Amino acid sequence: MSETLATLPGPAPGGSSADTERKGVEAALDLLLAEHPVDSTEPTELFGHQYDAGLAWVHFPEGFGGLGVRPELQRVVDDRLREAGVKPADHTRFFGMTLAGPTVVTHGSDELRRRLLRPMFTGEDIWCQLFSEPVAGSDLAGLATRAVRDGDEWVVNGQKVWNTMAHLADRGMLVARTDPEVPKHKGLTYFALDMHAQGVEVRPLRQITGEAEFNEVYLTDVRVPDADRIGDVGEGWRVSMTTLMNERTTIGGGAVRPERGSGAIAEALRIWNELERHDPVRRDQLIDLWIDAEVLRLTNLRAGARRKAGNPGPEGSIGKLCFAETNMRIYEFCVDLLGAHGLIDYDYDMRRSDMIGLVGPPGSARKMFLRSRANSIEGGTSEIQRNILGERVLGLPGEPRVDKELPWSEVPRS
Template identity: 60%
Template sequence: MSVMDRSTEVDQDQVNLVKEKLDLLLTEFPPEKTSARDFWGAQYDLGLAWVHFPIGLGGLGVSPALGEVVASTLRARGIPNNFARNPIGIGMGAPTLATHASVELASKLLRPMFTCEHIWCQLFSEPNAGSDVASLSTKAERDGDEWIISGQKVWTTLAHVARWGMIVARTDPSVPKHAGMTYFVVDMESDGVEVRPLRQMTGEAEFNEVYFNNVRIPDSQRLGDVGRGWNVAITTLMNERVSIGGNVMPRGSGAISEALKVWGDSSNKTSGHRDELIRLWVEAEVNRLTNIRAAQLRRAGNPGPEGSVAKLAYAELNQRIYSFTMNLLGAGGLEYSSYEMIRPDFSGVNMRSERDLPKIFLRSRANSIEGGTSEIMRNILAERVLGLPGDPRVDKDIPWSEVPKN
């Protein structure tokens, strides 16, 4: 059963409560004298981590729209962004735990997640189950109060630094693919977990392949009912898309700010470049305002298909902006600092502190793949927003074990 209260509405009492808590946080834990981890811990304890979560689980039980009040206030005070350090946990793991975990499990995992003491990863994709997550073949077999997990996952961001992972495995191959999966939280330090790097064209390896060799998971770390893993996975996926493309940033920040800097420094700019830059800036601002509107209208619970729309718009605009910056740089855009293989402890083009634009341009190619391809996002938009007919699904109602495999 969910620990979330889905009935909250914004009112002045809630606004006042959040502002009072913020004043207390900034007074008792002044940012210039408090370590980032200690500040995040105090923020969680005061209910300002995810304000719409219940009291005691990092929230105040108020409208999620008030989360932007917290975010904008802390940005203005220069508080480090813990989302950049732990995006999968804070953006996807937290709402999944809040919706489907027991209070005991959520209490154990949420605070160290928010303070970034424990980094999280998502273990959905497989070599033969990418966009079609429900066709996965990693299996989980029950053994008393434990489950034994065997299989392989791939494209797992930050698995090499993660303490916890969200994994979906097949527990019943005799039923249709969506009905035979179960969702677990796995300790990545468990015996039998092997993480191998996947080197990207940037030279880095923030993605990994992960092998599970008879890994034991307590049944207490199962989220949702046995065989209902698809429903839990949908919660994760919907929040993933919002966390990738639906964040509200200050005007003119992010990728478009880089384009403006390059424009200001470039000796290669033309009137055509100027017109293109203006169009990109307008699109970035439209996306930002749309995300603000979505956040204001969002109620407690989990996002719907609007998250897929935001993710699609973000991914493709981000790629166009960095392509524009490369065109402005001209031959300078061909320079690359180093292809030395490193395994970063952060993810994403906008999380980087250096202005290595060729590297960021190459990394942005992943935006239209990670978190669901742009093709999948368009299918969701067509079916769930526009009401168009869905693609034929010939394997929907037959047992997974009878579906032809590659």
């Protein structure tokens, strides 16, 4: 059985006090910046040195981009590098850094970790997520893409959908069915798919904003080396859970900036301040939203500080749910404030995008009103987050699941 991130080797015994860990991280940062000055080092090269120094994901094991220390110390690294002039990761690195990295380090062999993690962190390999299918979104375990073993390879056929960044990706986190004769959760296997392999076809899907952030991906007789399998055969559900828990926590936590009054609520305030007349009803609404945004920010900061090690648990759904609902309400309020101006000035021309626009820059409220409709769907719908919180956090009785014990091949589907 694969190790979990929580059981991987951590800091040396006896040297694990909060102070010692922090000093270790600061010393590694001093050395990194002294040996590779930001002004004279090409960004990809600098990210590579950051990985080698164990400052990519500080809670990962040594030798694999980390130092085995508490994850909250990543903020020390990010703040210090930002002050030194390093630009934050662009959106194309999102899936690698936040989803694929934790999955590979938790379930991948050392050979896979060595091969995949460094180029993922530097951005030389862009990653996407190939989970959802036309009839398997919330019910991910029902997916139908097949992988059939052929010697040292697997032959994959099927269709994935809503795959953000797939048009730019070099690798895809692919979950496929390797055994249709066992219950749905047990017959899945997880692969690191080479997106440039023969038989991978990526087609754009245009969103309500006009942009095509995401795609449908057709897989026809794609040959995947067994060496690119992450986790054991039939363990794909467990591996996917690591990806999904990190996704929820990232959307919920990462999209909320640590500075008070920043992000979407800053846009609402900016528009409010530009209005000529301030009516008291709208003022009340703004204050309500401000309080919700502030509660969300503080909850995320507290959750980040309490996370000691390893992958996030089902509690990550709290941040995801609250972020989605709050963000949508703030942008609705912005468009209400703009009145007739909220309806104009935005075109719907088809554009390819290299952005994942969870929170927009100043002046983007019209577009963000449309884009934020996706917040309660992407990364798992709000209904599913409520189910997770009810069943796995509060311990309430589960929904009836009539197909849980049936072999997947016997489950009726459209």
